[in-house]
Amino acid sequence: MSRIIVLGGHGRVALLLAPLLVARGDEVTSVIRNPDHAADVEKTGARPVVADIEKLGTEEIADLVRGHDAIVWSAGAGGGDAERTYAVDRDAAIRSMDAAEAADVQRYVLVSWLGSKADHGVPQDDPFFAYADAKWAADEHLRGTELDGTILAPGGLTLDEPTGRVRLDPDDRGEVSRADVAAVIAAALSEPSTIGRTIRFGNGTADDSLPIAEALQS
16 A cells, blocks of 8 residues: 555546545545535545645645655646746646655656657747746656656546557647546556656557556556
8 A cells, every 4th residue: 555645636637546546555645725625535535635735835745745655746727827837837846846855755756748848849929838838847857856756748638438548659639538647647656667757648549559557668
């Protein structure tokens, strides 16, 4: 059994992730900003903790995550406002990594996006630029830590049914169901070979995809 804390615990992916972890015997803490979401989290089998990651300092986040075996960053500002996007997707994410080191929580899984690269190609005057820029900064910070980090970079998220299969390094939009993203996170947490890697993925056909566990080991 592992003690896993999910930051951004009421997100659609996080709500699908928690029951997968609980079903295999993990103890899950889901951090949420809105206390009204606690009942939704409890239905997944996770323990809700109300805390606004955007406003917590590094020491406060360290107190929150201390004693856990792994952290999953699945939080996000949701786009729309550049200032808040930077505050959550970049600054709060980076503070959580620094907090993980301070609290000696070595395992850290960061949910990023498929296009997160230095040359992401999003123009600065595009409303999506803040997200692309913030995600790249967070990814790079994790790579510079001593944490056992994994960056998971899915393509466009859908509400499709899970397939249990993914295609690595897609050169298109890499659309992928949220349920499969949740399954990839769960598998990555227990697969040591994912440490130190950035894994870009989407769904695919039976001909060009692999079962999730096999894909993560390849």
